[in-house]
Amino acid sequence: MNRVERIGRVVRRTLLHALPTALGIVILVFFLLQLVPGDAVDVLAGESGSATAATMAHLRAQFGLDQPIVLQLYHYLGNLAHFNLGFSPRYNAPVMDLVISRLPSTLLLMLLSQGVAIVIGISLGVVMAAWAGKWPDRLLSLLALLLYSTPGFWIGLMALILFSVHLDWLPSGGNATIGAELAGWANLKDMLRHAVLPVLALSSFFIAIYARLTRAAMLEIARQDFVRTAHAKGLSPLVVTLRHILRCALLPITTVAGMHFGNLLGGAAVIETVFSWPGLGRLALEAVMARDFNVLLGVLLLSAFLVILANVLVDLLQSWLDPRIKVR
């Protein structure tokens, strides 16, 4: 099967399979949100303190909140077909603009933390598998279990106390130094400095997952015949470990990485709040509190697309790792 055909299959499967899933989520959440007491106008009125029943009714009519639910859903889906995510009463801006403006910083956080988690996690797993049962394995296994048991936001807070409050090495919040008009290299350095602690907090749990998974997968594969053959050919243990065992172990790891991508935004919501990082997760939490449901739906839809995209990449990566795997 050539490359073009393979990618074509993935795209077709995505369209047939994943898009209805995303649409299902939107419709399910839409009805779920109708059960939540209060709407955006209630929250706005409560905050302004000077709203009359007439102005509230006017606002509801303006945002279409007075219409029957089914009609609201119909309008929402109609807008969606035109790539319009609706309007946010809270921020007084189109949801698409809001979501797009927050996307880069969340994407930076997610990709950096997944990258860090995969590199550190797999390295730890390789070391643990190589010394299985001996003290480096026991020590690292305990460390991995400890990371697995620790909430990321708490690691973030403790790191904040140490590195930001006591040592004053790193900034304590935000994603850039306010007021500093930096450009180019200095700007990137500033952004990365701000990202260190949130990335640490968000990646800790995933480091543990990848490390444990790598260890288990490598030990499983190390007992197979082709590994014995590779050893018998006289290949060095390092080559066998990295080129033969690790390559096979990457298959389950990529599957799990794709599976966890959906949860990443939930974790990011908490971490973004701790570090006042202007991202999508925090936007979603604020949207729930402000009853600004268009924004919440927009964030969820975007996150569903990210998950779908991640799974497509995992599929392609797996068929590259193991050519026997046919793209479904």
Added chain:
Amino acid sequence: MTHSAPDNPRHNTMTPDSNSATFSPRPPAFRLSAQLRAFLRNPAGMAGLLLLLAVLLMALLAPFIYPGDPLDMVAQPFLWPGANPEFPLGTDSLGRNVAAGIVHGSQVSLQIGLSAAVVSLLIGTLMGALAGYFGGIVDDVLVHITEMFQTFPTFLLVVVLVAIGQPSVTLISLAIGVASWPTIARLVRAEFRSLRESDFVLAARSQGFSNVRIIFQEMLPNALPSIIVTTSVMVASAILIESALSFLGFGDPNRVSWGSMIGEGRESLRTAWYLAALPGTALVLTVLSLNLVGDALNDALNPRLRSRDA
């Protein structure tokens, strides 16, 4: 009327089932004790179990150790740990006893952890069993629903569900359970798909057992070991989700929880870092104990994996 099940690894052919029309899928006693012994031999698992029992004891004895509402103001605020022997872990920004909060907080964590795990076990087992047993269009539909829930960020779903009513321990448990069942469903589905082909299920079918009976009496007990192992992980992750929820202020306002203590401690992180550090330590130790027990159970119930670690 003899139907032995030679392919069923948990079914010992030596059990006298010749005079009964039904199988007893329960493993014979000596098998269980071997697993129990494997568990007891595991020092990490035993340490986890002892730690877990200590937390459980703390939760049960909380009303006796620190009677009264842990949310009451009892002393001057910001008393550091060790400064006053009456309040060994100090007091928070409102003069509440931190030690009392930690002891009472164990109740919320364990309550929510256990009941959320039960909810997700019920939904997940049912969904997974139906999908794995029937296959075909039932499987397609249920797998689609499972995937939908997995595409959804679990934590945000919990936040939305909790926003529907007044945040209470019951509602939070339900929300976490409803948001996290896909893990169980995937596992049970995989188990049932492989069990479906085994001889003892065929034998049960040929005896004319109903689907309900085959699913719950024949197949479920065989899928139980992996479900048990996953349950401890589910309890641990439910406790973590609850802590994040109450850390952000979405928790039950009438109950003290470790997450809410960390959240309030965050306000005075620069001056009194112990307020966030102490409840967090209790949280980590509790979740760690569950994961240690889970790992040991996994080693004991899946001997194939056990030999691998040796």
